[in-house]
Amino acid sequence: MGNCLGNRRDSDSLLMCGDDEDGQFALGQDQPLRQEQEAWLSEVALTEGSLQGKRDTFWETAPVYEGRREIWDALRAACEATDEGDYELAQAILQGASISLPRGRLTECYDELGNRYVIPKYCISKPTNMAAANHNDDDIEEIVDSTTKLLQGPPTPTSPSRKASGSGEIRRRLPQDTGLTMVVKVRLSTLSKDTKVTVLETARVKDLKRQLATDQSVDPRKLTMLYSGRVLNNGTLLKDLEIPKGFVIQAVVM
Template sequence: MWQANCRRMHNLADWISGTVMGGCVGRNRMDRQGSGRSSTRSKKRGGRNEPLKKERPKWKSEYPMTEGQLRSKRDEFWDTAPAFDGRKEIWDALRAAALAAESNDLELAQAIVDGACITLPHGSLAESYDELGNRYQLPAYALAPPLNLISETANESEAPEHTEKQAPPPPTKQEFQLRVRLSTGKDVRLTASMADTIAQLKKQLHELEEIDLAHQRWFFAGKLLTDKTRLQDTKIQKDFVVQVIVNPNPPVTIN
């Protein structure tokens, strides 16, 4: 997983350096010619700005999380965050900087932050600001793995090659609170079970918020969820967030 992250990090960094940073990169390079790289890091732009610190957040998931679940949780965040707040190019820069910092390449992470003109008031990617004053907040799981992360590689190496994949367990009826974030910025809690379909949850959201079923578009991990999809098919956990785009003017279909 981490080797793949490194490759993704360098690809993102190359793209950002060519298209996102723009004039900021040129300005930083001119600064480095006179004062060197270390002085550029410590320079404060537009108020308080701390250099990126090496410390990463330490956190523990409510349940043991595999590398695949962590990757899915992160992808869901990075795919949906730009649609609700801030600028996409800044989100892309923060994503590349987070991957670089997690790979212990703090120098590259700092260069990405400086090139995108991102201000870190506390020296952490958890909270930052762009040149327009927009605020960006990153959750702990986007910056570091949990303390109770389960290694999938170890489990796969122990399993014999001829072992067939076990069938998924039947849907459970155990209910939990599903967090749904509307495109209006409001968060809603729905009572759901892994056996529920998206159509059933749409009806529940309609009863709570009076949003017509035809005006709801549900997304998870950047993918559109159909009405027949069950929660267990999407691998949604109780602490995940499902995005709902509220479209007051759905497209008209002609039969």
């Protein structure tokens, strides 16, 4: 059972709480993310595939019932960074989204409006009793794939019109620059409010970084872009993200 006690210092009242797992912590204050993996056991041994399935199900359904979608996306990105051991990125994501951790753990979080977010341990780290993958299924898939290729026969020759002049390489179709622009709402981790960035409709993530760097005087090489809980690759087309109105891209300065 937890316990709480009052502590008055310099005319400010601070409520100190404690439990068997985390010791004593300051209720209502943001604690830095603990740079450690919490060991836990799964009731049923999970494979990599089944664990990822449970995680995907949680992240897809949790925003439907409570909380804000953009906060859930930020928490997902922070959990994935933590699972990979990148605590610096996880902390930067939390700060950029104004998410507080009263215990220093991702299992219980709060946004700036006071909404509470509870995340299961399996979304943060792997259990200590992970099951080995079943290689038999992989072997069967490989045999089926090889058989399919044999039945299909050799690949159809590429049309000359699709080949580059003087070489056998196929030309990559680049998006046509129509000159039209789009406005992207970005939440920069060093700002207290969102900012709007105007880019071409054919712009990629790297172009957004450059424009944001110009507008806000930051180094584009230190920017990490996140949307819907995923780190965005520089080559991703912004229009392919199909960002709904009112949603934001998080820009974390590392």
